[in-house]
Amino acid sequence: MDLLVRLGLLKLVSGISSITEESLPKTLKLNLSRLRAVQAQIHKIIVISTSILVFRQILMSKKALVNPQEMENILVKCAKAVLELLDRSEEAGTEDIFEIMSGFSRDGEEASNTNNLQARKAVMSRMLVKSLQAGDTVFERISHAVYLATRGVVLAGNGPQGRKLAEMAIRRVGAIDMTDRVVAVAEILVAVATVLVNVHGQWYKYLTDNM
Secondary structure, eight states: OHHHHHHHHHHHHTSSSOOOGGGSOGGGGGGHHHHHHHHHHHHHHHHHHHHHHHHHHHHHTOTTOOOHHHHHHHHHHHHHHHHHHHHHOTTOOHHHHHHHHHHHHTTTOOTTOHHHHHHHHHHHHHHHHHHTSTTOHHHHHHHHHHHHHHHHHHHHOSSHHHHHHHHHHHHTTTOGGGHHHHHHHHHHHHHHHHHHHHHHHHHHHHHHHTO
């Protein structure tokens, strides 16, 4: 029963639409604020992971940047900057993320090379906006990876096994640095599920037995 509740909560917070009080059963209404906060964190992880994947593609297209370690260093710094932006402002949007990515993408490029810079910014902007839309292949791929990573911790716990499952899932989209965030989200879901089972376990069992 505990695992079923955990998975149910994960499915709920993984939805694209914002959780509302009207959409929750009575047993979950007291946890509305916590579930909304978890959903916001999951959305943030998806946005950062998507942004970094797009940025990686942009960097790989730059022939001047041939050192893999150099590229990884830039990606880590960019991810940190985007994360700080989203943590600092709930109103931050794609334009703000794009400006951060654009700054890192110059990579020492001469400011006088205006045409190339503007062209690259235009391409980056289109890729970012498109990839952050529900239904886009990149968005769906990353959303699924984040879901699998969170599920790994929800089912296996926040120990070595759970972290390993999370890392395996999130690494596929190049977002290994988001592992700690995924674990933190899963821990909250497990805590909420534990309380719900303790309080409403018999009711949930009755429902499942009569389905």
